[in-house]
């Protein structure tokens with residue numbers, strides 16, 4: 407790589423040039439100023455001041471230079487404008503209010519956005535979160551998770567109604583395998599025509615996907631057939647249905663690679679460029695006035711992974727696992743402590759509670775928990791038997807005594823009570839179908855195990871289901887030996903800004919390297935230090 411033009415030199419005060427470790431680091435961290443790399447014999451010195459001048463035929467003293475780089479500048483600036491954030495970044499929803507009100511409010515306090523983890527909560531609990539968040543940060547930024555629920559579509563519908571009734575203006579739509587009337591209603595009900603004819607979008611959707619075919623659903627406009635039905639039942643107006651044909655279903659699509667929780671374990675380096683190209687193709691065919699932005703999540707937890715995602719064209723980045731170990735997380739202290747000790751390889755895939763029968767899997771922490779092994783055993787029993795009665799008596803007794811700590815009959819009674827108010831149809835189906843009944847009994851364990859982890863239930867520690875991706879281990883490795891090694895010092899907004907600061911720092915190191923400037927190895931990496 408060619409160094410800067412030899413016709414350019416640096417001129418400034420020699421005392422402003424740094425060559426010691428601390429001085430070099432501080433120059434790179436002076437993001438609001440340019441960086442000049444000045445050659446002095448065999449050494450490189452850096453300065454944030456001075457100016458570029460003509461070499462006037464003399465040998466240039468300049469090895470490289472970088473313009474100012476405000477740390478929130480990565481990604482697409484329209485993301486920040488749309489959502490009112492200071493960086494193109496958001497913290498993804500984590501079910502059971504692990505992405506808690508405190509987390510969303512703390513992020514907003516530092517100019518960042520978080521998605522409240524509404525999955526698995528009652529409507530009353532979601533409503534409480536809306537009230538709290540809106541009272542604390544009425545102008546945002548915040549968003550709420552909206553999960554597709556193929557088994558209980560009425561839950562998804564009710565969630566949308568609560569969001570609409572309470573003016574929740576941005577949702578993070580996830581787990582979709584098809585578009586539903588509920589998510590289309592959310593989008594279309596917020597459309598109107600502005601004074602000069604432009605379409606005004608009040609209800610924003612950030613759709614989280616890991617497959618091309620699902621990305622396509624959100625890159626296109628809502629399907630006519632769903633819009634017509636919504637008009638017929640009076641959920642949207644004819645004008646809104648018409649406007650919905652001219653805007654994509656989503657404003658943003660988060661491409662989710664290998665992450666904590668539900669994941670297809672795809673590598674970000676393969677998936678992100680593929681979805682960006684798909685967006686370009688759909689945009690070319692449709693010429694929407696605002697192309698869908700494509701962001702990246704899954705595996706992002708260090709300055710280098712953040713930088714890689716932005717450099718591949720991510721309009722914004724999303725984190726999850728790292729936030730679960732933070733002080734504001736809804737997870738119990740025990741869970742946060744073991745998360746902060748996890749290595750990258752301490753995760754594994756296990757059967758998921760919500761789509762158990764379909765064989766869906768989630769990524770969880772395997773260190774310190776027997777959950778992954780026990781859940782797998784339940785799934786294996788489910789696929790090889792047609793009813794609880796078919797399971798050999800010794801296996802059943804072992805499950806009851808060692809795993810469930812109660813009899814299957816007791817679990818069935820609890821399950822019946824749970825579904826009686828929420829969804830009695832499930833019970834009716836299970837009473838007709840012994841395999842379904844077995845699934846509901848096993849799902850009792852899978853469903854509760856994530857709550858035990860969240861609530862820190864003492865005698866269930868070995869059964870904690872802790873959703874977690876390899877990004878957790880990568881983060882722990884990065885912050886080892888710094889103040890962030892202790893999980894009690896991890897604050898969600900600080901973690902985010904440290905990541906973004908490290909990302910900008912690494913960008914500067916790499917950019918200087920591309921100009922032929924090699925810096926001492928000890929200053930190449932960025933390690934977090936407490937903010938002054």
Ligand SMILES: Cc1cc2nc3c(=O)[nH]c(=O)nc-3n(C[C@H](O)[C@H](O)[C@H](O)COP(=O)(O)O)c2cc1C
Nearest residue numbers: 498499500501525580665666667704705726727875
């Ligand atoms: C504990 C935990 C719970 C999660 N729950 C949800 C959820 O309910 N809804 C959702 O859309 N994504 C959920 N996710 C995914 C995150 O929002 C985020 O997209 C993902 O964690 C990013 O990848 P990472 O874990 O590698 O950072 C969850 C992730 C974790 C770690």
